[in-house]
Structure formats: structure tokens, C-alpha cells
Amino acid sequence: MSKQLYEMKNDKIRSAFLNLKKNQPECLKRRLNLSWSNWGFGMESLEESAKRLQNAGIEFIELHGNHYGPDLGYRVRETLDILESHGIAVAGVCGMFSKDNDLSSNRAIHRQAAIDYLKREIEFTSSVGGSYLLVVPGAVGRPEKYDEMELERSVEMLRSVADLFVQQSVRAAIEPIRSAETSYVHTILNAQEYIRAVDHPGIQHINADVYHMQSEESHIGEALIASGEQLINLHMADSNRCALGEGSLDLDTVIMALYLLGFNKEGRYVTPEPLGPGGDPYPAMYGKPDRLKLDHMVMQTASYFRERESTLLS
Numbered sequence: 001m002s003k004q005l006y007e008m009k010n011d012k013i014r015s016a017f018l019n020l021k022k023n024q025p026e027c028l029k030r031r032l033n034l035s036w037s038n039w040g041f042g043m044e045s046l047e048e049s050a051k052r053l054q055n056a057g058i059e060f061i062e063l064h065g066n067h068y069g070p071d072l073g074y075r076v077r078e079t080l081d082i083l084e085s086h087g088i089a090v091a092g093v094c095g096m097f098s099k100d101n102d103l104s105s106n107r108a109i110h111r112q113a114a115i116d117y118l119k120r121e122i123e124f125t126s127s128v129g130g131s132y133l134l135v136v137p138g139a140v141g142r143p144e145k146y147d148e149m150e151l152e153r154s155v156e157m158l159r160s161v162a163d164l165f166v167q168q169s170v171r172a173a174i175e176p177i178r179s180a181e182t183s184y185v186h187t188i189l190n191a192q193e194y195i196r197a198v199d200h201p202g203i204q205h206i207n208a209d210v211y212h213m214q215s216e217e218s219h220i221g222e223a224l225i226a227s228g229e230q231l232i233n234l235h236m237a238d239s240n241r242c243a244l245g246e247g248s249l250d251l252d253t254v255i256m257a258l259y260l261l262g263f264n265k266e267g268r269y270v271t272p273e274p275l276g277p278g279g280d281p282y283p284a285m286y287g288k289p290d291r292l293k294l295d296h297m298v299m300q301t302a303s304y305f306r307e308r309e310s311t312l313l314s
Contacts (some may be wrong), residue, residue, distance in 0.1 A: 042285065093125045103138065163202065171204070187217055211273075232267070243296070
């Protein structure tokens with residue numbers, strides 16, 4: 001029986017990985033950096049979240065970009081004190097873009113809100129030692145487009161603050177989101193086209209998400225490899241957007257593709273973000289946390305990821 005096309009693509013990645021393992025074993029010595037995106041924990045204290053990640057052996061965190069106004073969000077010294085006490089460093093910050101702060105909005109007040117938000121988050125990200133700030137070109141939870149000028153408005157707005165990324169040594173990580181949640185920039189290729197349109201040295205990186213990639217890419221492994229050095233962070237969840245190991249995601253192929261990319265190095269992160277099924281996940285950031293459920297989700301994801309990684313590398 002002949003193999004299906006996706007199986008043939010999987011085999012190609014596996015063959016390249018095994019060749020790397022045999023001929024350049026030194027390239028596999030360092031493990032992938034496992035982080036966690038905490039905004040899905042809802043209205044939980046950072047102290048509680050840090051304890052959970054420490055218990056699961058996770059040493060990095062992607063912080064909720066919660067500086068929606070000058071009087072809102074994490075405070076730098078308090079944040080660092082909490083994280084340092086649990087042996088956790090900041091990988092980056094998850095920028096949150098809704099209709100209220102949409103770079104592509106046809107309402108100037110919302111575009112201004114997006115610019116002000118980015119200014120606050122860039123400064124915060126730099127102050128806590130984060131290497132990247134996730135940027136979504138259009139609002140999450142708005143799959144219907146405004147008009148034919150969304151891209152142009154978004155590019156113009158992001159370019160207006162691009163110098164700040166360079167000045168603060170923070171990388172802008174453009175995230176493609178599935179078409180059920182945003183109106184444009186759905187694939188790695190779309191993100192690369194958007195980056196070229198902005199045309200600025202501060203806007204050069206990509207934050208991919210395997211959950212969105214399942215809907216939008218023809219093959220996740222191939223798309224990851226095509227992202228090349230631009231990929232700085234990868235959000236993870238299983239096929240049902242739950243903990244890794246609780247769905248049908250081909251995690252092995254994802255891990256092998258990352259090692260082929262040389263993603264196992266400083267400044268690159270694998271960041272689980274299991275938010276559960278649904279069209280608009282943003283309400284989760286204000287939800288009531290279920291401690292036992294969250295404990296299970298983190299421990300299951302971390303242990304399963306490391307188990308599959310060890311199996312491939314052994």
C-alpha cells in the first residue's frame with residue numbers, strides 16, 4: 001500500500017533528522033528550551049503560576065502582555081522577584097491584540113491604542129529581560145475584514161514604532177493566526193510577506209503556533225523548516241488545543257523539524273499555550289482558574305514533550 005502524501009513528507013523530515021543524528025550528533029546535545037505562555041491561566045497570581053511551572057521543571061515563561069493602560073499590568077521589580085525566586089526567566093511577552101487595540105483598524109482611536117500598547121509592552125519586555133514581543137497584525141476574534149486596506153494600515157502603524165524594538169533590543173515576533181480568528185496573515189508565508197512589507201530591521205521574526213498551523217499549513221513540519229532563522233518562538237497545543245498527548249498532533253515530526261532548524265539554542269523557545277477548543281480564546285485571560293486542571297495540563301504537557309524529545313534523541 002502506498003503512503004499518503006503527508007506520510008511521505010514526514011518520512012523526508014525523519015530521514016533528514018536521522019542523518020543529522022548520525023553525522024552531526026553534537027548538534028543534538030542541547031535540548032529545546034521549554035517555556036509556557038501564562039495568559040491562559042486566567043485571573044491567577046503570578047506567584048501561583050510560577051510555582052506550577054517550577055514544579056513541572058519549566059525554566060522560562062512567556063508573560064501575558066497585560067499593560068492595557070498606564071496603570072495596568074505587571075510591575076517590573078515585583079515580576080522579576082517572583083520569577084527569580086522560582087528559578088524562572090522571561091522568554092518573551094505575549095502581545096494581546098483585540099478590536100480595542102487593532103493595528104489594522106479603520107478607527108484611528110483603536111490604531112492609536114495599539115501604538116500606545118506596543119510602546120508600553122516593548123519597554124516592559126526589555127526591562128524584564130524578554131527577547132521577543134508577540135505581535136498580531138490584526139485583531140484576534142475578528143475574522144471578518146474591515147476593508148481592502150487592512151494590511152497597509154497595519155504595516156504603517158507597526159513601522160511607526162519599529163525603531164523602539166531596535167532601541168530596546170526586543171524582537172517583534174509576528175504571529176500568523178487561523179482564519180477562524182483573524183482576517184489576514186494566516187500562514188508562515190503570509191507572516192514573511194508582512195515582514196517584508198514593514199521592511200524594518202526591528203520587525204524580522206515569527207511566532208508560529210501549531211494549533212493555527214493545523215488549519216492553515218499544508219504540512220506543519222515543512223512550514224516550520226521554511227520559517228528558517230525567522231522563527232523565534234513556537235506555541236504548542238495538541239490537535240484539540242488541549243495538553244500535549246491528549247490529541248492527535250504528530251509531535252515527533254514537529255520536534256524533528258525544530259532540531260533540523262537548529263532551534264535548540266539560546267533565544268529560541270517552545271512555548272505551550274493549550275487554551276481549549278473554541279473560536280475566540282481571549283476570554284480565558286479573565287477566567288476563574290481551576291488549579292487542579294491547570295496543574296494537570298502543565299505537568300502532562302511538559303512530561304509528554306520531554307518524553308518524546310528523549311525518545312527521538314536516544
